[in-house]
Amino acid sequence: MxxxxxxxxxxxxxxxxxxxxxxxxxxxxxxxxxxxGDLSAAEIARAAYDEVTAVAARLE
Incomplete structure (x- = not known):
């Protein structure tokens, strides 16, 4: 390429x-x-995972 x-x-x-x-x-x-302070550790982890997944989808 x-x-x-x-x-x-x-x-x-x-x-x-x-x-x-x-x-x-x-x-x-x-x-x-x-x-x-408003987000639990699990919510922060899920948000990070979702953010990377969204970026990966946009790059495809």
Whole structure:
């Protein structure tokens, strides 16, 4: 497969998170990791799984 954009990948590997949870050690300096007091750990994990699944579907 040739691409007009030399830096565009021809394929992407995505791994769905099966045991996702925020890491308190890295959350201190990582704006993308935050805890949400309104969501349980199971709800956060499910949201992460659903988000990766949605992105994978859009890439197909």
């Amino acid at each position: 040739t691409s007009r954009y030399i830096q565009a990948p021809g394929a992407v590997a995505m791994i769905r998170p099966h045991r996702f949870h925020p890491n308190p050690e890295t959350a201190k300096d990582n704006a993308f990791q935050r805890t949400d």
